[in-house]
Amino acid sequence: MDAFLNIISGLRWQDTLDILFNSYVLFRLYVLFRGTNVIRVLLVICLLWVIQKIALGMGLIITSWAMQGIITVAALVIIIVFRNEISGVLQTKNLKSFLWGIPRYQLQTPVSIIVDGAYELTRKKLGALIVLPMKQGLKSSVQGGIPWQGTLSREMLVSIFWHDNPVHDGAAIIQGDRITDVSVLLPLSKRQDLPSYFGTRHRAAMGLVEQTDAMVLVVSEETGRISLFMENRVYDINDSHVLTELLDDQLSDKSTPRGIRHQTVELAVAAMICLFSVTGLWLSFSRGVETLATREVPIEFMNLEQKMEIIRSSSNTVKLVISGASPLIQAIGQDQVKVKLDISKAIPGPNAMGIQRENILLPPGIQLKQFEPSEVEVTVDATVLKQLTVQPTWTGHLKQGLTIVSAKAIPETVMVKGGSMDLAEITTLFTEPISLDHITQSGRISTGFALAKSNLKLQNHGKNSVTIHYEIKQRSTP
Amino acid sequence: MLAKIRCCINMACMKSHPIKHFVLLPICMAVLLTAHAGAQEETLTLAYGTMCESIENFHPVFPAVVFPLSKEEIICFTTFDPVPERTHIFHNWYKRDRLVSRAKLTLQPPKWSSFSSMQLRNADKGPWRVDITDINDNILQTLRFSISD
Numbered sequence: 100m101d102a103f104l105n106i107i108s109g110l111r112w113q114d115t116l117d118i119l120f121n122s123y124v125l126f127r128l129y130v131l132f133r134g135t136n137v138i139r140v141l142l143v144i145c146l147l148w149v150i151q152k153i154a155l156g157m158g159l160i161i162t163s164w165a166m167q168g169i170i171t172v173a174a175l176v177i178i179i180v181f182r183n184e185i186s187g188v189l190q191t192k193n194l195k196s197f198l199w200g201i202p203r204y205q206l207q208t209p210v211s212i213i214v215d216g217a218y219e220l221t222r223k224k225l226g227a228l229i230v231l232p233m234k235q236g237l238k239s240s241v242q243g244g245i246p247w248q249g250t251l252s253r254e255m256l257v258s259i260f261w262h263d264n265p266v267h268d269g270a271a272i273i274q275g276d277r278i279t280d281v282s283v284l285l286p287l288s289k290r291q292d293l294p295s296y297f298g299t300r301h302r303a304a305m306g307l308v309e310q311t312d313a314m315v316l317v318v319s320e321e322t323g324r325i326s327l328f329m330e331n332r333v334y335d336i337n338d339s340h341v342l343t344e345l346l347d348d349q350l351s352d353k354s355t356p357r358g359i360r361h362q363t364v365e366l367a368v369a370a371m372i373c374l375f376s377v378t379g380l381w382l383s384f385s386r387g388v389e390t391l392a393t394r395e396v397p398i399e400f401m402n403l404e405q406k407m408e409i410i411r412s413s414s415n416t417v418k419l420v421i422s423g424a425s426p427l428i429q430a431i432g433q434d435q436v437k438v439k440l441d442i443s444k445a446i447p448g449p450n451a452m453g454i455q456r457e458n459i460l461l462p463p464g465i466q467l468k469q470f471e472p473s474e475v476e477v478t479v480d481a482t483v484l485k486q487l488t489v490q491p492t493w494t495g496h497l498k499q500g501l502t503i504v505s506a507k508a509i510p511e512t513v514m515v516k517g518g519s520m521d522l523a524e525i526t527t528l529f530t531e532p533i534s535l536d537h538i539t540q541s542g543r544i545s546t547g548f549a550l551a552k553s554n555l556k557l558q559n560h561g562k563n564s565v566t567i568h569y570e571i572k573q574r575s576t577p
Numbered sequence: 578m579l580a581k582i583r584c585c586i587n588m589a590c591m592k593s594h595p596i597k598h599f600v601l602l603p604i605c606m607a608v609l610l611t612a613h614a615g616a617q618e619e620t621l622t623l624a625y626g627t628m629c630e631s632i633e634n635f636h637p638v639f640p641a642v643v644f645p646l647s648k649e650e651i652i653c654f655t656t657f658d659p660v661p662e663r664t665h666i667f668h669n670w671y672k673r674d675r676l677v678s679r680a681k682l683t684l685q686p687p688k689w690s691s692f693s694s695m696q697l698r699n700a701d702k703g704p705w706r707v708d709i710t711d712i713n714d715n716i717l718q719t720l721r722f723s724i725s726d
Contacts, residue, residue: 492704493643493723503643525674527721529704535643535725551674574639 111463113430118374118381125373127198130366135184135236137177144173145376184238209251209276210346214339216256217318217325226320227260228270228300230283231350233312237272240310244269244283251276260318270303270315286310296322304328314349316342390425391468393418396436396459398475402443406482408554409442410518413476417454423465435462445479447519452477480518484558487515487528491567492549495535503538506569513548513565517555525551530565543568621666621684623717624658626709632692642722650696653707653720658688666717668693669708672701697724 132138151166178185213229220227230237245266249255251273259281260267269282288305297305304315305328314329325336327345336342395416400409417438421428437460440452453474459467489508497503513528531547538544545566548557557563629637629652630644637654644651653668663685670678670693680693695701706721 488719488721490704490706490721491723493725494702496726497643497645502639502641504641506642527674527704527706529673569642 114381114464118377121380122370122374122377125377126370129369129373130200132184132236133234133369135181136239137181137184137236140173140177140181144170144177147173181239184236208273208346208350210343210350212251212253213256213273213316213346214342216253217316217336217342218339219253219257220260220318221323221325223257224320224323225257225260225262225267225318226300227256227316227318228285228303229256229316229318230270230272230285230307231314231316231346232272232274233314233349235312237307237311237313240286240307241270241272242284244272244280247271247278247281249278251278270307285315301326301328301333305333314346384424384426389422390428391420391422392428393420394431394436395419396438398454399437399439400442400477401439402441403445403479404443407445407447407479408482408518410478410480410520410554412478414472417459417470417472419459419470420468421461421465422468427462427464431462431465436460436465440475440477442477442479445477447479447481449476449478451475478520480520482516483519483522484514484516485522485525486512487526488512489530489548489565490527491530491546491569492532493535494532497535498539500574501539501571502574503535504570504572506567509566509568514558515550515555516558517552521552521555525555530567533567538569538571541570619659619661621657621660621664621711621717623655623709624688625654625656626718626720627654628652628707628720628722629654635690637692643725644697644722645725646697646699646702648697650694651722651724652692652694653709654690654692655682655709655718656688656690657684660684660686660689662686665712666691667708667710667712667714669710670695671706671708673703673705702726 129138132141147166147170151163151170154162154166208231213231217227217229230241247259247266255278256271258264259271259278266282270285271278272280272283285303286306286309287299287302288309290305290309293302293305298319298321300317300319304317304326307313307315308328308331312330314327317326317328318324319326325342327334327336327342329345329349334341334345336345395418397416398412398414400412403409419436419438421436438454439458439460440454441458442450442452445452451474454470454472456467456470459470461467489511491506491508493503493506508530515522515525515528529549529551531549533544533546543566545564547563548565550557627637627640628642628644630639630641630648630650632638632652632654637652640654653670655666655668657666663683666682666684668678668680668682669676670680678693678695682691682693684691693707702724704721704723706719708719709717711717
């Protein structure tokens with residue numbers, strides 16, 4: 100239980116999004132390929148994958164190897180063998196069907212129209228082959244066909260199977276209240292025990308029923324007899340009520356509230372399986388192999404009192420040894436690992452600050468193994484203003500026989516802002532070097548200030564110059 | 578880096594001594610009778626202070642604010658008038674705000690001149706100052722100068 104809670108608490112929002120997105124993708128694939136043989140083969144592949152993992156875990160080398168090979172081949176087999184079903188799903192679906200649409204099976208199939216149509220065909224001695232798909236897809240079992248997409252009606256059925264109609268030879272597929280395809284070729288049954296009066300239509304109907312769960316209604320052109328093929332059985336229909344009952348038994352269940360509820364439950368279960376599968380996959384990735392990593396993380400000094408500033412720190416970074424699943428470790432961004440140190444209680448001067456585990460923020464799923472240093476010395480200082488006297492810095496050679504007897508700076512003093520400790524020892528603001536090489540007589544010269552430390556700031560209304568008025572005299576014998 | 582200090586008590590002593598060491602020489606020109614009256618109300622006053630190259634006849638020679646390194650020695654000369662009572666003052670020599678030397682000088686009533694000096698070396702180029710302080714470390718005057726090439 101603790102482990103479960105630990106995993107839940109360690110979930111990042113990215114993990115949740117990751118799981119939900121992939122679960123939805125998996126669910127959509129199920130919805131799109133539901134009823135086709137592809138989904139069954141995929142389920143078998145998943146089962147093989149689980150067996151392969153178990154075999155690997157148990158050390159069954161050959162079994163594991165064989166399963167791996169089968170899975171690889173099966174993936175190719177799916178694409179080759181079921182290319183018709185895959186392309187059918189991909190071509191016929193629109194964007195809505197792809198992303199969020201959930202097709203319902205045979206809702207509101209008008210059984211009475213089918214029955215009336217069948218008896219009308221019988222009366223007119225027209226042969227007919229009508230396919231009513233159930234859950235299973237037909238794409239991998241049938242061939243050819245012309246898309247029709249016509250609304251089902253008795254007249255439409257008669258029209259399709261009329262002798263002179265170019266599409267009368269073949270089967271018509273009815274889904275819901277629409278005739279979706281006509282002139283479809285069905286697989287012929289190879290059974291030898293079929294009655295002798297079965298023609299090609301009957302054999303084709305049986306062939307499809309053998310491979311799928313569809314119902315096929317056959318109207319014999321010669322005898323006018325109606326036969327219903329379903330679940331590998333043949334029902335000779337002598338009464339329209341019987342046909343109605345049989346069709347209702349199979350079709351009406353899908354259109355009743357009970358049928359809809361059944362489909363909803365099925366989809367909900369599928370969605371839950373998708374969610375659990377992806378969650379399991381995520382756990383196997385994220386909680387699989389533990390990885391150790393080292394990160395050098397800069398320290399964030401927090402809550403420093405106003406008018407105080409950090410002069411220096413014994414260390415600006417903390418070396419963290421962290422552990423976690425390799426994908427999580429690799430996914431850690433720069434801003435996800437932080438070391439925050441509260442220095443609100445720091446006083447001017449050096450302060451020893453201990454670093455605790457609470458100061459280190461890690462993303463969920465990452466554990467802290469160790470860190471160093473466990474203490475940093477942070478020197479802080481209060482920001483103060485101080486008036487400094489300006490003093491010129493003379494360099495070079497003054498011409499022989501001359502001497503500077505006085506020098507006055509304008510302004511004489513300047514306000515400087517900086518740390519109290521820095522400014523404590525400073526009373527003078529020196530100018531930039533002023534060359535004596537070309538000075539021959541009294542005058543004035545402008546120059547800039549040379550701040551002793553970079554963190555000192557002049558408060559001189561933006562002016563960074565000073566004028567030095569100097570007086571030169573000839574050296575005379577004393 | 579800098580010179581050493583030595584004290585002398587009169588000018589003859591200073592002249593006869595080679596200028597290789599830091600020299601402290603009180604120059605006394607006491608006028609005892611005139612200074613005696615009202616001495617209790619008077620306070621120690623720095624009458625004159627300057628940086629110079631040498632001292633002759635109790636006066637500073639070549640006062641300036643820039644001294645070439647070739648001079649080898651510079652002097653901080655101060656005159657106090659009046660000096661109400663025997664006391665001490667200090668000449669605090671700073672190079673770029675860093676205290677380099679602190680000379681304690683004795684003053685005698687009624688007025689007194691004293692000086693301290695610094696022997697220069699190549700590393701001493703740059704801006705300097707001398708803070709003249711009383712016995713309570715009150716700054717009486719700051720003399721600023723530079724040592725150039």
